[in-house]
Amino acid sequence: MNAEYVNAFLVPAVEVLRKLAGIRVRRGRARRVEDVHVGGNLSVLIGLQGGLSGAVVLTASREVAWALAGRIAGPGTEAERDVHAVWTEVANMIVGNATGFLEKLGVREALTPPAILDGNGVRLEFGEGVENVVLPLETDVGRVEMIVSLVREAP
Amino acid sequence: MAKRAMVVDDSPYIQKELVKILEKHGFQVVATASNGLEAVKKYKELRPDLVTLDLVMPQMGGLQTLILLRKIDPQARVVMVSSMSSREKIMECAKAGARYYILKPFEEEKVVEVLNKVMASSA
Numbered sequence: 001m002n003a004e005y006v007n008a009f010l011v012p013a014v015e016v017l018r019k020l021a022g023i024r025v026r027r028g029r030a031r032r033v034e035d036v037h038v039g040g041n042l043s044v045l046i047g048l049q050g051g052l053s054g055a056v057v058l059t060a061s062r063e064v065a066w067a068l069a070g071r072i073a074g075p076g077t078e079a080e081r082d083v084h085a086v087w088t089e090v091a092n093m094i095v096g097n098a099t100g101f102l103e104k105l106g107v108r109e110a111l112t113p114p115a116i117l118d119g120n121g122v123r124l125e126f127g128e129g130v131e132n133v134v135l136p137l138e139t140d141v142g143r144v145e146m147i148v149s150l151v152r153e154a155p
Numbered sequence: 156m157a158k159r160a161m162v163v164d165d166s167p168y169i170q171k172e173l174v175k176i177l178e179k180h181g182f183q184v185v186a187t188a189s190n191g192l193e194a195v196k197k198y199k200e201l202r203p204d205l206v207t208l209d210l211v212m213p214q215m216g217g218l219q220t221l222i223l224l225r226k227i228d229p230q231a232r233v234v235m236v237s238s239m240s241s242r243e244k245i246m247e248c249a250k251a252g253a254r255y256y257i258l259k260p261f262e263e264e265k266v267v268e269v270l271n272k273v274m275a276s277s278a
Contacts, residue, residue: 019260073168085168092166093259096211096238103241111239113165113213 001131004105006030006148009056010135012097013146016090017139021071028136028143036124036132036147041065042083043117044091045124051107054130054150056098057117058091064142071141088114094146124149157183158274161201163194163220164209164236169259173207173236173266180267191215195223202228205273208253210237210244218247225252232273236261 014025036057043059060068069077069086077083092114099109117124126132126149135146160182162173174184185201188194190212198206206224210217217235224231235248238259245256254273257266 016260082168085166089166089168089259092211093238096259097240099244100240100242103243108241108243111211113211 001133001148001150002152005052005102005107005150005152006133006135008101008105009094009098009146009148011101013058013094013135013137016093016097017068017137017144020090020093021068021139021141023068023071023140026138028138030133030135033132033134033147036126036134036149037122038117038124038147039119039121041117041122042087043122044088045115045117046091046095047112048095048109048150049112050109051153052102052109052150053153054126054148055124056091056095057124057147057149058087058094058144059117059147060144061142064139064144067141068139068144084116084118088116157181158205159183159185159201159203160205160207160270161186161188161194161197161203162207163188163191163212163217164207165189165212166209169209169236176263176266177207177270180270182270189213191217191220191223194220195227198224198231199227205232205234205270207234207236207257210235210239210248218244218251221248221251221253234269234273236266 017025038059041059042065045057047055069083129151132149137144186197235253235256255269
């Protein structure tokens, strides 16, 4: 996958987490994977359709997701539905902000509303030709991963 | 008399944050909605002075909602609040009659500045 496309998501991911949660965020080393396993984590999936098609998944352990939600929405953020709401919106902001970067690369995107994935043994398959790139983000409260699973559509 | 507002966003977290900001700065939030269908229905019933409107929502998205609100009320004051940063989207909303476009994540000061400008401007 074109590094510029990956950066289009990575740059807003770092900015959104820093801005919302007031934490330090350090980029880890990106890696390609065959399959996407997010079991045991709290994950949010947003679909993309346009010049690039596929999905972006924001995922972290439940412990990290809860800690981040507390940093973003306040110490009382404990209820599952509240943490889900915050986590969903973080993913929404990252991918939404990425559309501006992608537009500058000549790629226009439509997004789906976010979907929560929460459970054990969750494996995602995105079909033929889709490249899965895992982008680790080390934060003050633990590791968050963004998985960018996209294929470039023929013009 | 308090300015009356409606907050439209499918995110409960964003709804809560915007309601908090609006109420802190003198607005009476008369309704919230999680999608465009609900927003149009409530606008017709309540005719708020101002609407904050998300773009990507289930059932009916923000752009279609904006167009419908402006058909119902050509003077409707609608401020888009969205994470979509593409210039094309922003221009589409401006052409459809949005007064301003606030990008998420937003800062309270920016939201207040924009809302006050919109309320101060003539329809």
